[in-house]
Amino acid sequence: MDRRGFLAAGGGLCVGLSLGGGxxxxxxxxxxxxxxxxxxDTFLAVAADGRVTLYSGKVDLGTGVRTALMQIAAEELxxxxxxxxxxxxxxxxxxxxxxxxxxxxxxxxxxEVRRAAATARAALLAAAAREWSVPVxxxxxxxxxxxxxxxxxxxYGKLVGxxxxxxxxxxxxxxxDPASYRLVGRSVPRVELPAMVTGQFxxxxxVRVPGMLHARVVRPPAMRGRLGExxxxxxxxxxxxxATVRVRDFLAVVARDEWAAIRxxxxxxxxxxxxxxxxxxxxxxxxxxxxxxxxxxxTQNVGNAPLMLQKAARVLRSTFDFAIHTHGSIGPSCxxxxxxxxxxxxxxxxxxxxxxxxxxxxxFALGADQVRCLYVEGSGCYGRNGHEDAAxxxxxxxxxxxxxxxxxxxxxxxxxxxxxxxxxxxxxVAGLDERGQVTAWTAEAWIPQGQSVSRATLVAAELGGLPxxxxxxxxxxxxxxxxxxxxxxxSVAHRLAHTPFRPSWIRTPGRMQNTFGNEVFVxxxxxxxxxxxxxxxxxxxxxxxxxxVLGRVAKLAQWVPHEATRPVLQxxxxxxxxxxxxxxxxxxxxxxxVAEVEVDVDSGAVRVTRVHVAHDCGQVINPDGLRNQIEGCxxxxxxxxxxxELRFDRSTxxxxxxxxxxxxxxxxxxxxxxxxxxRPGEPPWGAGxxxxxxIPSAISNAIHDAIGVRMRSVPFTPSKVKAALRAAxxxxxxx
Amino acid sequence: MARRIALTVNxxxxxxxxxxxxxxxxxxxxxxxxxxxxxxxxxxxxCGACTVQVGAAAVRSCALPVSxxxxxxxxxxxxxxxxxxLHPLQQAFIDEQAAQCxxxxxxxxxxxxxxxxxxxxxxxxxxxxxxxxxxCRCGSQLRVLRAVRRAARAMA
Numbered sequence: 001m002d003r004r005g006f007l008a009a010g011g012g013l014c015v016g017l018s019l020g021g022g023x024x025x026x027x028x029x030x031x032x033x034x035x036x037x038x039x040x041d042t043f044l045a046v047a048a049d050g051r052v053t054l055y056s057g058k059v060d061l062g063t064g065v066r067t068a069l070m071q072i073a074a075e076e077l078x079x080x081x082x083x084x085x086x087x088x089x090x091x092x093x094x095x096x097x098x099x100x101x102x103x104x105x106x107x108x109x110x111x112e113v114r115r116a117a118a119t120a121r122a123a124l125l126a127a128a129a130r131e132w133s134v135p136v137x138x139x140x141x142x143x144x145x146x147x148x149x150x151x152x153x154x155x156y157g158k159l160v161g162x163x164x165x166x167x168x169x170x171x172x173x174x175x176x177d178p179a180s181y182r183l184v185g186r187s188v189p190r191v192e193l194p195a196m197v198t199g200q201f202x203x204x205x206x207v208r209v210p211g212m213l214h215a216r217v218v219r220p221p222a223m224r225g226r227l228g229e230x231x232x233x234x235x236x237x238x239x240x241x242x243a244t245v246r247v248r249d250f251l252a253v254v255a256r257d258e259w260a261a262i263r264x265x266x267x268x269x270x271x272x273x274x275x276x277x278x279x280x281x282x283x284x285x286x287x288x289x290x291x292x293x294x295x296x297x298x299t300q301n302v303g304n305a306p307l308m309l310q311k312a313a314r315v316l317r318s319t320f321d322f323a324i325h326t327h328g329s330i331g332p333s334c335x336x337x338x339x340x341x342x343x344x345x346x347x348x349x350x351x352x353x354x355x356x357x358x359x360x361x362x363x364f365a366l367g368a369d370q371v372r373c374l375y376v377e378g379s380g381c382y383g384r385n386g387h388e389d390a391a392x393x394x395x396x397x398x399x400x401x402x403x404x405x406x407x408x409x410x411x412x413x414x415x416x417x418x419x420x421x422x423x424x425x426x427x428x429v430a431g432l433d434e435r436g437q438v439t440a441w442t443a444e445a446w447i448p449q450g451q452s453v454s455r456a457t458l459v460a461a462e463l464g465g466l467p468x469x470x471x472x473x474x475x476x477x478x479x480x481x482x483x484x485x486x487x488x489x490x491s492v493a494h495r496l497a498h499t500p501f502r503p504s505w506i507r508t509p510g511r512m513q514n515t516f517g518n519e520v521f522v523x524x525x526x527x528x529x530x531x532x533x534x535x536x537x538x539x540x541x542x543x544x545x546x547x548x549v550l551g552r553v554a555k556l557a558q559w560v561p562h563e564a565t566r567p568v569l570q571x572x573x574x575x576x577x578x579x580x581x582x583x584x585x586x587x588x589x590x591x592x593x594v595a596e597v598e599v600d601v602d603s604g605a606v607r608v609t610r611v612h613v614a615h616d617c618g619q620v621i622n623p624d625g626l627r628n629q630i631e632g633c634x635x636x637x638x639x640x641x642x643x644x645e646l647r648f649d650r651s652t653x654x655x656x657x658x659x660x661x662x663x664x665x666x667x668x669x670x671x672x673x674x675x676x677x678x679r680p681g682e683p684p685w686g687a688g689x690x691x692x693x694x695i696p697s698a699i700s701n702a703i704h705d706a707i708g709v710r711m712r713s714v715p716f717t718p719s720k721v722k723a724a725l726r727a728a729x730x731x732x733x734x735x
Numbered sequence: 736m737a738r739r740i741a742l743t744v745n746x747x748x749x750x751x752x753x754x755x756x757x758x759x760x761x762x763x764x765x766x767x768x769x770x771x772x773x774x775x776x777x778x779x780x781x782c783g784a785c786t787v788q789v790g791a792a793a794v795r796s797c798a799l800p801v802s803x804x805x806x807x808x809x810x811x812x813x814x815x816x817x818x819x820x821l822h823p824l825q826q827a828f829i830d831e832q833a834a835q836c837x838x839x840x841x842x843x844x845x846x847x848x849x850x851x852x853x854x855x856x857x858x859x860x861x862x863x864x865x866x867x868x869x870x871c872r873c874g875s876q877l878r879v880l881r882a883v884r885r886a887a888r889a890m891a
Contacts, residue, residue, distance in 0.1 A: 061836065062834075062835040062836025062837060062838075062873055063835065064835075189829065189832060190832060190834075192837065193828070193829050193832060193834060193837070194818060194829060196828075196834055196837035196840050196841075197812070197821070197824075197825040197828045197829055197834075197840060197841075197844065198772070198812065198813065198816065198817055198818060198821070198825060199770065199771050199772025199773075199811065199812040199813040199841060200771065200813075201771065201837055202771065203771070203774070203837075203838065205774060205775060206765075206771045238754075239737070239754040239755075240754060257762075257766060258762055258766055259753075259754075259755060259758045259759075259762045259766075260754065263755065328872050329872065330774075330776050330782060330784055330836075330838050330839050330870055330871070330872050331774055331775070331776060331784070331836075331838045332775070332776075332777075377836065377837075378836075378838075379774075379776075379836045379838030379839075379872070380835060380836035380838070380872055380873040382872070408775065410778065411776070411777040411778060411779060411781075624832055625832075628832060628835055628875070628878070629835075631874055631875070631877055631878070632835055632873050632874035632875065633874070634874065635874030635876060635877070636872065636873065636874045657777060657779055657781060658777060658779070658781040658782055658870065659779075659781060663870060663872065665867045665868075665870065666862075666863040666864070666866045666867050666869070666876055666880075667860075667863045667864060667867055669863070669874075669876040669877065671877065672877060
């Protein structure tokens with residue numbers, strides 16, 4: 001189905017003359033030009049009634065991106081928001097603006113939309129000027145109309161008349177002066193919330209395709225397994241059973257309704273070969289350290305750190321590790337697939353429908369133009385969880401049985417089979433001179449190999465013996481390079497050939513783990529130098545925005561400058577505060593946080609009571625939306641830091657539900673206070689992830705402030721805290 | 736063998752046919768009755784995304800067999816208010832923008848409704864404890880707390 005068919009069905013016709021004068025209809029545009037990012041029509045369509053459709057490759061994940069993009073488009077076009085609607089993540093209709101990852105939806109996607117809308121506005125003004133035979137300089141736009149000084153007005157709908165713009169986006173187009181903003185920079189309420197609170201919002205899980213059947217996948221008991229005999233005699237007796245699907249080691253049952261599919265999956269008897277290829281979890285870090293290394297990436301090299309280490313008066317060493325985490329989506333992955341005349345349509349909550357389309361095309365030996373992937377919101381996914389795998393499951397089952405199929409993963413499917421945030425191990429060594437000044441900083445990390453395009457192997461393809469990609473978790477070496485101006489720095493990433501599970505990106509991938517190590521180790525260096533942690537950071541940064549964000553969090557938290565003290569370890573509760581800072585990927589959003597904790601020295605239990613955040617992401621599109629993201633980063637990452645650790649045996653994941661993989665619940669959620677630095681004259685940067693990067697270290701630094709021990713291993717479970725206290729007592733030292 | 740079950744949902748009686756009377760109410764509400772205000776999160780009564788009210792009590796519909804729900808007054812999110820006539824909790828969740836992905840939101844609202852109907856002005860600690868069984872992975876808990884406090888004031 002092409003875009004014309006869609007639009008005709010939707011009631012908004014795009015036929016006839018282009019604004020530029022040539023003859024081209026919308027469907028001709030699509031066929032001739034595809035969805036180039038350089039064309040205004042790729043992003044915007046104006047219907048005859050003046051309503052504007054925004055076509056976005058970036059999708060809303062519960063992040064407020066849809067509303068923010070509407071604000072941006074409506075601002076540049078001088079339109080009420082109520083006249084804008086969004087189509088997102090449909091490979092047939094929306095451009096490939098890259099996956100919705102990396103916190104660039106606004107900084108890249110939003111800027112692309114802004115330029116397209118501004119170019120469109122200029123074209124509308126020019127068209128009105130021609131229509132009225134007046135100079136364009138005297139004209140203005142307001143409320144979806146072009147207005148002349150003499151009072152004449154033309155609605156955009158009348159000007160464009162549902163035609164296409166046939167216009168290239170001007171990369172240097174003059175965008176609106178932020179001083180004139182009516183929408184951008186305001187806390188416009190998210191457009192989805194009224195539907196969400198009344199049960200009207202349609203999630204992926206709510207999509208119904210006519211004639212669809214319900215399927216459940218049946219996975220091996222281990223992470224790998226050859227499938228032997230399948231006995232579905234009991235499954236077949238379940239009323240509503242339709243079929244068993246087997247493609248090599250891929251196994252599923254299909255039924256007329258959802259509960260029948262669940263019952264049939266439970267009744268299925270399958271023999272799987274044993275597999276024990278996972279490391280012993282109690283030896284995980286030894287096995288990471290011993291993993292074969294594909295190559296070493298030098299991530300930063302300043303001066304000659306190895307030489308200066310040899311000459312140092314004193315050497316500090318610390319090792320950090322960060323556990324394997326799962327995304328923990330509240331709604332297990334769900335997808336629907338339908339084949340028709342050799343073409344595949346797939347509905348899922350994938351953050352990257354264009355990439356999914358390519359993966360499914362490869363899996364089934366199709367051309368990309370024979371596959372259409374549509375995005376429908378799932379629950380928060382925080383990276384590459386099971387959505388794409390559910391899509392591949394549905395596509396394979398639907399192909400086998402010749403009917404549209406809905407696959408719903410169980411809670412166990414999601415916990416076990418979603419790809420995981422890989423384990424991270426980092427050794428730091430720093431050299432100090434006689435005065436405690438840092439002369440050299442080195443970091444050595446053991447992390448999986450990565451590629452610039454993030455992708456993960458599709459489970460269905462792997463089990464079914466069909467083509468798929470190797471997994472690459474994205475740029476997890478980010479932030480091994482540091483911003484601090486130490487005179488000699490060398491950091492290296494050992495890219496490992498293997499990692500225990502399919503690695504994928506989970507919020508702030510690599511950047512969280514590496515910033516954890518950096519910002520605790522910096523605190524240790526501040527302690528060695530006898531300098532306040534904020535003052536120490538400021539000394540080694542020459543960046544005005546860095547100084548401001550650190551100054552603002554100090555003010556917000558009423559930080560009292562102090563050297564790291566050595567508290568007497570005694571029974572009872574101790575409170576402490578710790579600071580952390582990052583400039584995300586060294587090139588964009590600045591965040592500084594102060595975390596406050598309360599430690600029960602007897603039980604080792606740590607409560608994160610409050611986190612203060614100062615945040616500079618340049619031009620803020622929606623302040624409340626930004627606050628929502630910052631709070632989310634804090635709370636989710638506090639959970640990951642304090643309690644989360646994927647557990648496994650030699651065969652499989654043993655964290656199979658919320659009891660065996662607990663996450664933070666209401667009683668333990670910290671308060672969050674936020675100071676937003678809004679710079680309307682700067683480019684807008686992202687906020688979905690940067691704050692998450694600094695939470696683990698801020699909490700660790702706060703624990704040190706409270707009880708004098710350094711937590712260098714995430715999660716900071718009570719038993720680890722107690723072990724650290726014991727070790728400190730036995731050593732007679734602190735930290 | 737198919738069995739007819741009469742469910743009283745949001746004040747209306749619907750007669751559905753089920754093959755298995757032990758099927759959780761969750762599936763009857765979502766599939767037979769096409770309600771979207773509750774969601775499948777775990778099927779294990781661990782997350783609260785499927786919460787409805789049965790009588791006054793907040794109940795995990797994934798853990799209640801549909802046969803045991805027969806004849807009892809069931810209320811889902813759709814039944815507590817609608818556009819133009821929102822329940823104070825629904826209005827409060829909008830006013831506080833108390834959601835990100837929204838998947839846990841229905842369960843949160845129903846659990847909070849049960850709380851406020853038995854405790855008209857709960858303390859922060861009481862709200863946190865009452866919602867301890869409702870998971871939110873996006874981190875909207877602080878806004879949910881503000882929304883529940885706001886609704887409590889409106890309902891007082």
